[in-house]
Amino acid sequence: MHCAVLVFPGSNCDVDLYKAILQIKGATAEYVWHTDTDLDRFDVLLIPGGFTYGDYLRPGALAGVSPVIASVKKAANSGKLVLGICNGFQILIEAGLLPGALLPNQSLQFICDVVPVKVVQSKSPFTSSYNHGDLLRLPIAHGSGNYYCDEVTHQELESNGQIAFSFPPENNPNGSLAGITGLLNEQRNVLGMMPHPERAVKQWLGSTDGLRLFQSMLEHHTA
Amino acid sequence: MLKGVITVMLQPNVLDVQGQAVQGALKHLGFESVEKVRIGRQIEMILPTEDREAARLQLREMAEQLLANPVIEDFQIDIQEA
Amino acid sequence: MLKGVITVMLQPNVLDVQGQAVQGALKHLGFESVEKVRIGRQIEMILPTEDREAARLQLREMAEQLLANPVIEDFQIDIQEA
Amino acid sequence: MPQEPSPQQIAEQTIYREMGLNPDEYNRIVELLGRQPNYTETGIFAVMWSEHCSYKNSKPLLKLFPTEGPQVLQGPGEGAGIVDIGDGWAVVFKVESHNHPTAVEPYQGAATGVGGILRDIFSMGARPIALMNSLRFGTLDKAHNRYLLSHAVSGIAAYGNCIGVPTVGGEVFLETCYDENPLVNVFCLGIVKHDQIQHGKASGLGNPVLYLGNATGRDGIHGATFASEELSEGSASKRPAVQVGDPFAGKRLLEACLEIYQTGAVVSVQDMGAAGLTCSSTEMGFKGQTGIDLNLDKVPKRAESMTAYEIMLSESQERMLFVIEKGRESEVQKICDKWELPNAIVGEVTNNQHLSLFQDGQQVANLPLDACCELTPVYQREAHPPEKETLPKSSSPEKEPKNYLEVLKQLLVHPNISDKSWVYQQYDSMVGTRTAQGPGGDAAVIILEECQKALAISMDGNSRYVVLDPYLGGLITVAEAARNVVCAGARPLALTDGLNYGSPEKPEIFWQMQESVRGMAEACEFLSLPVTGGNVSLYNESRGEAIYPTPIIGMVGLIENLNHITPSNFQSLGDQIWLLGETFAELGGSCYQEISSGRIFGNAPKLELDREKNLQEAVLVAIESGLVSSAHDLSLGGLAVALVKASTESFTASVSFESALRADEFLFSESQSRILLSIPNQFSALLQSIMSERKIPSLLIGEVVSDQFRISFNDELLIQDQIQSLKACWRDGFRDYFTKT
Ligand SMILES: Nc1ncnc2c1ncn2[C@@H]1O[C@H](COP(=O)(O)OP(=O)(O)O)[C@@H](O)[C@H]1O
């Protein structure tokens, strides 16, 4: 499984994601600068967290119109796996690959913490190694992760099984609608999520719950 | 030369967390009668043209492609002499 | 009832980091002639009064005390029928 | 545009005074130049001779610090100090203050402080991997203090989070003396391979000077002199001094610099911090014993028709100055362009020992470098202790409290003791995936996978002890910082300091500086801890009142074996809890004294360096022998508070003591050189022998239990409560000021 780690000006979880991928046997990774639009050699596209373009205007907005995104859209349409984490999720949303919007956290503050995250959809290339209902401990670190969509879209997301992860109702740190914090597209080959699986890959980091996400992707690829 | 001004506001049905917080703070400061505080963005720029219609078209495209997020925001365009 | 609109912009000599980044993106999108992009905030609210002068005074106080940062920002006040 | 005053007008109308130079200094400049300086030149001298750049008031004191050691690769003098950690790797770290800018504009003031310290680190060739900050603000009952603190925290968060360097720790202390004059000291640490270390010595006749980073605007003109002046009503009118931080440009600048170093084409590099282009160009030329010509027409500018004075003194952020090998310009500039950063060749290295500036084809300044950088004034200020007030004989309150649980709760909700997660949850403490212990423990622990080691870092300072007894306070500051990293399992390696005081022109203030530096230096010497750099911030006064003398230490310790990383919280039920060190009736300057008497007075707790050293050594031996489950330093609030802080929701303490002291003295004393350990039962004898060998008093005081927190004193049950309820007090005390008001 050859993974592209897309790097935009202002990406800052690119190295973390790269290191996490290399922990998975059978996975390789390569950084791809945002002006490089040829993504054919990759099996998987990863958009890391950070503050692309300083998060100026709206998080993810400026990266969402950059040239490489056209190639990401093409790859997504052809069925390749695309994963956006944190700012990567914001970019996927701004690029229109996932529905809804990510508003400023309800507290209007950046939040960094390790929180419980529920697996809502385990039938996807990203989540197949988890069980439905598993409660993971994953780091979050964002200022705009408050998921919003209109009622109709919410119904669709529910009925299509597109909600991958959610915060439990008693522990919703950012005010997201129905706690939604991980979202699949209809074909389930694109996932955006606010929590950072790449920060939960070593015991001394406090959790290893993120590893299984990358393992799921590998299994999907080798299957 | 013209000055283009695009004002972007959250759609009325989207919760404006920031507006709410500011309203709370204003009430706290003694401006108790203030209601429906909403916060948006204003983007100004200079366009090297005298053609207002062309400018308006351009500004609309910019807003649609980048400056406003159609899922949650509405925008307004205003054109002035620079 | 009146609608008060306060527009807060960075002072002209203060570096507008957002404006710079947005201008870059607009140029990439093909709007090459755009210059001097500046980004500010617009704060709207409803004031339960018909007295425009009183409203203006209130809005000015709000801007000075909370909504604008006099160290780096300027503000403008506009009043409309709600 | 108004005409600049002529050299003669500057002299006659003493215009140099507005720039911060006094008549003696001005006359000395005329003497050094052999002529009257023009406006630009006067401005350059004013910033180079300001305290911030020249250390003219503090130089004699800074000499007291030990700065050498086998581990030191670079001591004070460059952007930051560098310390060897073995295997070809080194760490680079420093403290910087941004006090005055924060008082004027807290968000940008604090944010640009973070940006500045980051550039100090990556200008040495290192990749920054951790930030910390030490905050001193007025008490939170005042809305303006809450405004200043919350905006400063947002500014720090905005910069650090965006640039992607984790903020892993710090401290917050609130005291009325900081009301109008908050302190923001920021610390940054980076790592570098020995062969990648950069320096700021311009060399090679004809080598080009490259400007890299955001364009120059009229930002922060007067910044460096401003930082060296007392805050007054007039400060508001100097408001154009506010600079705006651009972390997005900062991130690109960081990556571009690291990529440029890889080319090997860099001769020298320095960041443009205080006094921007002036300080970076003169210092590079001076350190290289060469000279620099700058063509100001080539400098990227943001504003129109800027004067030489404005260009040279601008403090626009996110800029660096390089000297690169001639002929390799395009290779380097290609990298600058990739990161979409303005860049230009703005001059070249000469051999005339001068800084020469050209604009519109004319020479507009020509200054000997030694006059700017070396022949700066040095003041030996007068020092004498303040008059002693007559004080109550004892530092303890007259009466013992009736309800100890109530006192403990009062301490736990006290904003200086209470949980600071409201602050540090706004910081990304994990980006980089190196953080093994983030904010919340005694010291932060950063893993260096590149050499299978870890670092423990901590920022510390308690200005209450320093104001009561500057010398003793100085000793304690260093000892406590070292103790914090020891508790995490690290051997203290070296430190950096931030010295924050009032006006050195007042003899009592200079006495505080002198005595506290003497104390710190002595502790450093005794504990073999070199000081590799730091920062001095003076004139921290408002309305004529100085802040408490506030030296802050940034301590760095090395953990050679990852198994030795030690948490500060209890880890398992049934573990024994040990108290190491001796407790005295030392309540002077304590939190308990403040809540019981409403003020602080008396003596600071004493500190004996040999005891301290033995304690730290003994604890390290215990940790390295694998005996220790957790270690926690005793500080604010004393033993009782430490026991609650070491507890978690599931593990707490049931302890009992016998002592001849009064219970409040025993439980809330802030005696130094004490550490709380928890260890598995079976290691009790081993621990005892390690301690007795080093003559460390050690006391088995109880065990780790679940649910009920208990303290018995001389056979009486003094405090008993659910740990969850105590933790709740601790968790909300600080936070409530921001979420409930
Ligand atoms: N300004 C700050 N920035 C980041 N972390 C902070 C800050 N203030 C406090 N902390 C973190 O909160 C924790 C508690 O700090 P402190 O109250 O000094 O307790 P202790 O006495 O146990 O060191 C520390 O781990 C520290 O790193």
Ligand SMILES: [Mg+2]
């Ligand atoms: Mg501490």
